[in-house]
Amino acid sequence: MEKAVSREELWNFTAEWKRRDCRVALVPTMGNLHEGHLALLRHARERADRTVVSIFVNATQFGPGEDFAAYPRTLEADLQVLESNGCDLAFAPTEACVYPNGLAGAVRVMASPSLSSILEGRNRPGHFDGVVTVVSRLFNLVGPDLAVFGEKDFQQLLVIRHMTADLGYPLAIESVPTVREESGLARSSRNRYLDEDQRAAAGGISAALQQAVRMLAQGADPGQVERAGTQQLAQRGLEVDYFAVRRAADLAVPEPGDTPLRVLAAARCGRTRLIDNMAAD
Amino acid sequence: MEKAVSREELWNFTAEWKRRDCRVALVPTMGNLHEGHLALLRHARERADRTVVSIFVNATQFGPGEDFAAYPRTLEADLQVLESNGCDLAFAPTEACVYPNGLAGAVRVMASPSLSSILEGRNRPGHFDGVVTVVSRLFNLVGPDLAVFGEKDFQQLLVIRHMTADLGYPLAIESVPTVREESGLARSSRNRYLDEDQRAAAGGISAALQQAVRMLAQGADPGQVERAGTQQLAQRGLEVDYFAVRRAADLAVPEPGDTPLRVLAAARCGRTRLIDNMAAD
Numbered sequence: 001m002e003k004a005v006s007r008e009e010l011w012n013f014t015a016e017w018k019r020r021d022c023r024v025a026l027v028p029t030m031g032n033l034h035e036g037h038l039a040l041l042r043h044a045r046e047r048a049d050r051t052v053v054s055i056f057v058n059a060t061q062f063g064p065g066e067d068f069a070a071y072p073r074t075l076e077a078d079l080q081v082l083e084s085n086g087c088d089l090a091f092a093p094t095e096a097c098v099y100p101n102g103l104a105g106a107v108r109v110m111a112s113p114s115l116s117s118i119l120e121g122r123n124r125p126g127h128f129d130g131v132v133t134v135v136s137r138l139f140n141l142v143g144p145d146l147a148v149f150g151e152k153d154f155q156q157l158l159v160i161r162h163m164t165a166d167l168g169y170p171l172a173i174e175s176v177p178t179v180r181e182e183s184g185l186a187r188s189s190r191n192r193y194l195d196e197d198q199r200a201a202a203g204g205i206s207a208a209l210q211q212a213v214r215m216l217a218q219g220a221d222p223g224q225v226e227r228a229g230t231q232q233l234a235q236r237g238l239e240v241d242y243f244a245v246r247r248a249a250d251l252a253v254p255e256p257g258d259t260p261l262r263v264l265a266a267a268r269c270g271r272t273r274l275i276d277n278m279a280a281d
Numbered sequence: 282m283e284k285a286v287s288r289e290e291l292w293n294f295t296a297e298w299k300r301r302d303c304r305v306a307l308v309p310t311m312g313n314l315h316e317g318h319l320a321l322l323r324h325a326r327e328r329a330d331r332t333v334v335s336i337f338v339n340a341t342q343f344g345p346g347e348d349f350a351a352y353p354r355t356l357e358a359d360l361q362v363l364e365s366n367g368c369d370l371a372f373a374p375t376e377a378c379v380y381p382n383g384l385a386g387a388v389r390v391m392a393s394p395s396l397s398s399i400l401e402g403r404n405r406p407g408h409f410d411g412v413v414t415v416v417s418r419l420f421n422l423v424g425p426d427l428a429v430f431g432e433k434d435f436q437q438l439l440v441i442r443h444m445t446a447d448l449g450y451p452l453a454i455e456s457v458p459t460v461r462e463e464s465g466l467a468r469s470s471r472n473r474y475l476d477e478d479q480r481a482a483a484g485g486i487s488a489a490l491q492q493a494v495r496m497l498a499q500g501a502d503p504g505q506v507e508r509a510g511t512q513q514l515a516q517r518g519l520e521v522d523y524f525a526v527r528r529a530a531d532l533a534v535p536e537p538g539d540t541p542l543r544v545l546a547a548a549r550c551g552r553t554r555l556i557d558n559m560a561a562d
Contacts, residue, residue, distance in 0.1 A: 011451055019302065100447060101393070107413065107447045110389040112382070132388065136417075141449040143424075166381060166388045168422040170292055 001083040003090050006097055007141060013089050014052075014143055022049040026144035028135060031055040031092075032072040033081050036179040036187040040148045041085055043176045052142050053082050054091040059103060061130030072189055091142065098137055109133045112162045118251060119264060120155050120275065123241045131156055132163045139169055146172040150179075152186050154262060154277040155251060178276070180206060186276045193272040202269045204236035208243070209278040212263040216245065216280045222254055225263070233267050241266035241273070248279065282364040285372050288422060294370050295333075295424055303330040307425035309416060312336040312373075313353040314362050317460040317468035321429045322366055324457045333423050334363050335372040340384060342411030353470055372423065379418055390414045393443045399532060400545060401436050401556065404522045412437055413444045420450055427453040431460075433467050435543060435558040436532060459557070461487060467557045474553040483550045485517035489524070490559040493544040497526065497561045503535055506544070514548050522547035522554070529560065 004010040017024055025048035027040045037053075044051040055078055062068035075092060082090050099106045109132045115121070116128035139147065147164075149157050161173045179187045184206030185199065194202055208229045215225045222245035229243035247254045248262040264277040285291040298305055306329030308321045318334075325332040336359055343349035356373060363371050380387045390413045396402070397409035420428065428445075430438050442454045460468045465487030466480065475483055489510045496506045503526035510524035528535045529543040545558040 007449065007451075018299075021300065098449070101443070105393060105395065105447070107393060107444050108391040110391065112386060112388060114386065137449045140451070143451065162382070163388050166386070168288065168379070168418045170288075170421070170424065 001079075001087055001090060003079065003092065005092055005094055007093075010089075010091055010093075010141060017050050018143070023146075024048055024050045024052060024142065024144045026138060026142045026147045027051065027053045028138050028147065028149070029053060029055055030057045030071065030189065031078045032074050032189040032192075033078045034179075034187045034189065036150055036152060038081070038085055039176050039179050040150055041082070041087055043174065044146075044148045045086055047146060047148075047174065048144075050088045051086075052089045052091050052144065053087045054093070054138055054142070056093055056098060056134065056138075058098070058130060058134040059095070060099075060106070060108075060133050061127050063124050063126060066124070067190075067193075070193075072192060093141075098134065098141075106133070109136050109163070109167075111159050112166070115155070115159050115162055115251060118155075119242055119244060119246075120266065123266060128156070128159045131159060135160055136163065136167065136169075139164070139171065144171055146174055148174050148176060151175050152178040152188065152276065154264060158251060184210070186274075188274065190272055190274060194269060198269045198272065201236045201238060202272075202274055204233060204238065205265055205267060205274060205276045206278075208232040209263050209265060209276060212243075212245065213278050213280045216261060216263070222261075229263070229265065233265065238267040238269055241268065243267075245280070282360075282368055283370045284360065285370060286374055287378055288374075291370075291372055291374075291422060298331050299424070304427075305329055305331045305333065305423065305425045307419060307423045307428045308332065308334045309419050309428065309430070310334060310336055311338045311352065311470065312359045313355050313470040313473075314359045315460075315468045315470065317431055317433060319362070319366055320457050320460050321431055322363070322368055324455065325427075325429045326367055328427060328429075328455065329425075331369045332367075333370045333372050333425065334368045335374070335419055335423070337374055337379060337415065337419075339379070339411060339415040340376070341380075341387070341389075341414050342408050344405050344407060347405070348471075348474075351474075353473060374422075379415065379422075387414070390417050390444070390448075392440050393447070396436070396440050396443055396532060399436075400523055400525060400527075401547065404547060409437070409440045412440060416441055417444065417448065417450075420445070420452065425452055427455055429455050429457060432456050433459040433469065433557065435545060439532060465491070467555075469555065471553055471555060475550060479550045479553065482517045482519060483553075483555055485514060485519065486546055486548060486555060486557045487559075489513040490544050490546060490557060493524075493526065494559050494561045497542060497544070503542075510544070510546065514546065519548040519550055522549065524548075526561070 025044035111128040111132045183203035248260040261280040266275045306325035392409040392413045464484035524546045529541040542561040547556045
């Protein structure tokens with residue numbers, strides 16, 4: 001496996017691959033890699049000749065009170081995991097590589113207003129602008145033919161699909177289903193913040209989503225499903241930010257008959273904020 | 282010469298060129314082509330294997346009271362000029378090609394705050410955000426190895442250089458000196474708005490800039506030079522937006538000893554707003 005931390009190192013590899021007409025897949029991550037990331041890497045390896053996994057904890061997508069400083073940084077372990085899982089190039093840029101004019105002098109990309117102002121965007125103002133600001137930079141730097149994202153961050157996936165198409169990037173966005181623990185808890189780097197009791201309570205999120213999917217299949221109306229899910233999470237001691245039934249295509253509030261749907265939840269478990277979602281018909 | 286109006290048509294050509302490892306130059310224009318644009322095309326042809334000239338009057342860089350609707354659109358004549366000057370591909374996209382989610386749903390790119398808030402940016406709020414919003418799209422769509430811009434829009438050139446480096450595009454930005462009429466008037470599509478008297482008065486802009494360059498060479502201080510230039514333009518009946526001596530690298534107000542400098546002017550001649558600039562030591 002190759003490693004690059006600067007633009008010049010990166011371009012040494014990517015320029016050569018392009019000359020050889022290789023199909024390149026990018027998997028953007030913030031590191032602290034787990035089974036969910038490895039599912040993205042496996043998908044990338046199946047679909048491309050060369051895979052780049054980027055590791056960068058991106059300041060611009062964290063809000064003022066959020067966990068940027070505390071976010072787990074485990075670069076050495078991540079590099080070993082990538083090497084033993086067949087990644088071709090680990091791109092672990094410095095902040096000066098991604099933001100050469102500093103954060104204050106950085107050109108910002110503003111996500112779709114309609115997609116970025118709801119759900120996660122309402123709870124984390126500016127979050128998706130930070131996401132598209134860094135992802136568009138990674139697209140420019142790496143120049144991939146496809147990029148792979150997890151369905152765990154479903155709204156992020158839609159925001160990135162929209163940004164990619166709207167800005168005219170000639171690349172495919174592909175997604176991979178959420179990887180879960182046995183309890184159903186979606187794999188996330190933030191799970192490591194949870195103690196044992198919290199981890200048990202957090203398993204309730206996927207249970208509530210599954211119940212919501214069943215209720216919708218049985219014809220319950222979205223409002224009823226949202227109330228039941230919110231109640232179920234509150235009973236587990238979770239503080240619910242939202243439990244929402246939305247249209248899968250654009251996260252709009254569904255009209256009767258709209259399909260497919262997506263059920264999305266965000267809840268705080270102690271000081272840890274967790275999100276998850278599931279597909280529904 | 283080939284022509285493309287959609288992404289698919291464009292990518293048919295550019296994908297083939299990339300397979301053949303051709304070096305591609307992009308010349309972004311708003312059409313109504315004149316000698317200034319042809320100098321850009323000549324430069325592009327010297328520096329690349331294939332040249333793309335884009336023609337797109339970009340709504341997002343015009344302010345509410347500005348001349349978007351009136352801006353001269355002369356596509357057929359432009360295509361003939363490009364064909365007879367050795368352009369390989371004329372890319373004249375529809376608005377839906379550049380902004381597939383409409384202007385309201387468009388992802389926006391925000392230019393460097395420090396560069397985009399002064400001079401032209403102060404007089405035309407949002408202008409440079411619109412410029413980088415469209416230029417980054419053209420970079421994504423065309424994927425050029427270099428892009429060529431005129432020094433006539435000197436602040437735009439710096440804003441684009443900053444955006445390109447900051448967002449990590451692996452491409453070179455090259456510039457071409459301003460092409461002038463015999464009177465010294467910088468070539469511009471907006472010159473066609475001028476009547477004969479106005480055109481004579483507008484010639485005073487380059488004369489005032491030349492005088493400023495001479496004064497600076499003789500050791501005059503920037504404040505004195507700015508006052509003299511402003512006065513000279515006012516005497517010609519022009520309404521001056523700014524006449525400014527700035528540091529060429531970043532358009533900051535120069536400290537004593539800073540070189541090189543750039544003298545930049547914007548003035549209204551009747552209802553027509555004209556800009557020009559010259560290098561100084």
